[in-house]
Amino acid sequence: xxxxxxxxxxxxxxxxxxxxxxxxxxxxxxxxxxxxxxxxxxxxxxxxxxxxxxxxxxxxxxxxxxxxxxxxxxxxxxxxxxxxxxxxxxxxxxxxxxxxxxxxxxxxxxxxxxxxxxxxxxxxxxxxxxxxxxxxxxxxxxxxxxxxxxxxxxxxxxxxxxxxxxxxxxxxxxxxxxxxxxxxxxxxxxxxxxxxxxxxxxxxxxxxxxxxxxxxxxxxxxxxxxxxxxxxxxxxxxxxxxxxxxxxxxxxxxxxxxxxxxxxxxxxxxxxxxxxxxxxxxxx
Numbered sequence: 288x289x290x291x292x293x294x295x296x297x298x299x300x301x302x303x304x305x306x307x308x309x310x311x312x313x314x315x316x317x318x319x320x321x322x323x324x325x326x327x328x329x330x331x332x333x334x335x336x337x338x339x340x341x342x343x344x345x346x347x348x349x350x351x352x353x354x355x356x357x358x359x360x361x362x363x364x365x366x367x368x369x370x371x372x373x374x375x376x377x378x379x380x381x382x383x384x385x386x387x388x389x390x391x392x393x394x395x396x397x398x399x400x401x402x403x404x405x406x407x408x409x410x411x412x413x414x415x416x417x418x419x420x421x422x423x424x425x426x427x428x429x430x431x432x433x434x435x436x437x438x439x440x441x442x443x444x445x446x447x448x449x450x451x452x453x454x455x456x457x458x459x460x461x462x463x464x465x466x467x468x469x470x471x472x473x474x475x476x477x478x479x480x481x482x483x484x485x486x487x488x489x490x491x492x493x494x495x496x497x498x499x500x501x502x503x504x505x506x507x508x509x510x511x512x513x514x515x516x517x518x519x520x521x522x523x524x525x526x527x528x529x530x531x532x533x534x535x536x537x538x539x540x541x542x543x544x545x546x547x548x549x550x551x552x553x554x555x556x557x558x559x560x561x562x563x564x565x566x567x568x569x570x571x
Contacts, residue, residue, distance in 0.1 A: 288369045292330065292417050300328040304419035304446070306410060309333040310350035310464035311359050314454040318423040319363045321451050330417055331360050332369040334376065338384075339405030350467050369417065376412060384408045387434045387441070393528050394541060395430050395552070398518055406431055407438050414439075414446050422446045426570070427453045427461050429539055429554045430528050452570065453553075459485070459571075461553045468549040476514035477546045481571070483508040483520065484555040487540045488569045491557060496534045498522035509544060518543035518550065525556065534567070535559075 295302055303326030305318045311333075322329045333356050340346035353370055360368055384404050390396075391403035414422065424432045436448045454462045459481030460474075469477055483505040490504050498521075505520045523530055525537035540555040558568035 288330075288367070288371075288416050289418075291367055292419075295328045296418060301326045301421070302417065302419045303329045304413065304417050304422045305329065305331040305365075306413050306422065306424070307331060307333055307356075308335045308349065308464065309353065309356045310467065311356045312454075312462045312464065312466075314425050314427070314462040316359065316363045317454050318425060318451055319360065319365055321449065322421065322423050323364050325449075326421060328366050329364065330367045330369060330419070331365045332371075332413055332417070333357075334369075334371055334373075334409065334413075336376075336405055336409045337373055338377065338408060339402050341399055341401065344399070345465075345468075350464055369413075376409065385411050385438060387437050390430070390434055390437065390528050393430075394519055394521070394523070395543070398543060403431070403434050407434060410435050411438065411442070411444075414444055419446050421449050423449045423451060425453060426450050426556065427463070427553065429525075429541065429556070433525075433528065455481070455571075461551075463551060465549055465551065469546060473514055473547045473549065476512050477549075477551060479509055479512040479515050479546075480542050480544055480551060480553040483542060484540055484553060484571055487522075488555055488571065491534065491567055491569065498531050498533060501534070501540065505540065505542065509542070514546050516545040518545065520544075 303322035305322055307315050335349050337346055357368055385407040386404050387407055396403050432450050439448055458478050460477050486504050486508050487501045490501055501522050502520055509515050509517050520542050523539050525539055531538055534557055537559055538557040543552045556570040
């Protein structure tokens, strides 16, 4: 992989990297499509990273189908697929990790201790191996993307982080590899995440800026769904992921909800008003 990437750079190719854990869906292929538009060489990685799973999480059960993933990536124009084994990424004696302090300890970091240490470490390794000019990530994992951006800035990495919109089903459910775990009834219930975020968006559009009121609206909808168990539903700063009292700067409404045994996340990006307008902008 390093030889391939080095050759592409020597040919003055612009390299785009799309890191994935496989079980690919249209959200992943949308990242590839964006990279295809902006780069002359597109490399995708498929690696289920054991370092970002906790001892009680679904590492062994996480969906894997490398052959099907490779076919999908070839069909959308990926130039190279990097699919290493865990022993190649983490050889015997591996003991070096990356930790982005502060932001890694809230929300997902609080619920999944060690998760972001594993994410930051493997992404840094991928960047060192592939040496991309651009790396493409989906906004559904908003906190993760923010952490990777902080790491890239703090460590003076060359890769520019490109954040792409959430891709959703027709009924609003954000695409996720873990959606495959849902039964038919659970799949129907999972739309409650989108409905809760849409309710927060409607409150914001009506003029509500109080974060506690917005959280209450989201929780009321989530708690009305029998299949749902709320991990968190918060309004946070888009920079620090710390709670906000009032929405006045770029913020996220963020959710983590168990639907049955499957944990799903989603978010609503809240942008500040434009110079010629008092209206907030929203991205679901």
